[in-house]
Amino acid sequence: MRIGVLDIGSNTGHLLVVDAYRGAPPLPAFTYKEPLRLAEHLDAEGAVDSRGVKALVRFVDEARAVAADKGCSEVIAFATSAVRDAVNADAVLAKVESQTGVRLEVLAGDEEARLTFLAVRRWFGWSSGRLGVFDIGGGSLEIATGRDETPDVCTSLPLGAGRLTRDWFPEGVPTDAEYDALRLFVRQQIAGNVGALRRGGDFDHVVATSKTFRSLARLCGAAPSEAGPYARRALRRDLLGAHLDELRTLSVAEIAERPGVSPTRAHQMVAGAVVADALMDLFDLPELEICPWALREGVLIERHDHM
Known part of the structure; x- marks a missing residue:
């Protein structure tokens, strides 16, 4: 089974495509990543700024297309600290989903x-x-x-x-x-x-x-x-x-x-x-x-x- 793991970190957006088999370690098949630096795109109020949101939406959409092209049957998508701590996190997540179709789960620390x-x-x-x-x-x-x-x-x-x-x-x-x-x-x-x-x-x-x-x-x-x-x-x-x-x-x-x-x-x-x-x-x-x-x-x- 081929699965994509889409990790929106505070530094980098990273899609890892793996082949998963029962009783065996996941085997990396392809990786696609880009430095987003979301932790540095928080404004004085603690919101992800417009440049950060635009870069995030673009990367998620590209990662979605790459995962489909590589034959992933499922993509597990999540975000960590920068999105979790942003005061506009809900708005950012809604915009990503509406423009890419990808729903990011925010992981607690x-x-x-x-x-x-x-x-x-x-x-x-x-x-x-x-x-x-x-x-x-x-x-x-x-x-x-x-x-x-x-x-x-x-x-x-x-x-x-x-x-x-x-x-x-x-x-x-x-x-x-x-x-x-x-x-x-x-x-x-x-x-x-x-x-x-x-x-x-x-x-x-x-x-x-x-x-x-x-x-x-x-x-x-x-x-x-x-x-x-x-x-x-x-x-x-x-x-x-x-x-x-x-x-x-x-x-x-x-x-x-x-x-x-x-x-x-x-x-x-x-x-x-x-x-x-x-x-x-x-x-x-x-x-x-x-x-x-x-x-x-x-x-x-x-x-x-x-x-």
Whole structure:
């Protein structure tokens, strides 16, 4: 069965076409994506502006056509933080549906965390024991932990790399004062949740997902994408700290030249690294293993399980 998963994230619109078989992992067949930067298209009142809405409608319509052309029998379409938090979310969703015929489901933050956790559990299996899962998106940070396929505790914090860049680094390269203020804010936000997430016990296996973590791991020496999904990749705290000290002094163009950093995300790498560094420090984690599966795969797995 060929299924399309249409993910409208805070940074990127992404259609993943997969072939799903009972008793087998979903096999990617085609991908179509575009940087929408919806988290940066929120106006002073918190509404998605007209340019953002226009770009979203166009992309969803194009993705719908691509999914049909690739033979998808079903398209699962959802939106995350940027649409979820927009004060005009209902109007945006109605316009997308009226002009494209696609109805986007808005996932709550804890639902994002739960589905991402499911994907990571399926990838690594039961031998991972008590999992801790971290996902830095464009608009939010999701954290989940547990021993089963459903996490015991999950939370979503407004610490997405795109959101923080827009709110704290308006001129691009942060000043020392801007950087220090963001670092303090991020650590206060995360520290308030450490106790609840650790109450069930220490982690047996700690995992990170998302493009931000993958880019940071590659920047710190992890295997490139050409090595395939089964190559072990990890982000080490000591290496991240060293790179963060340098990243905060570079221009966006200079960051974009670094390995693993795409030009469309280079501007938010410093904010993403600040969040990752705070997580690893406050949870006392020397390393995070990178999982190639995340929210899209979690959505697909749950749909496939219910077929």
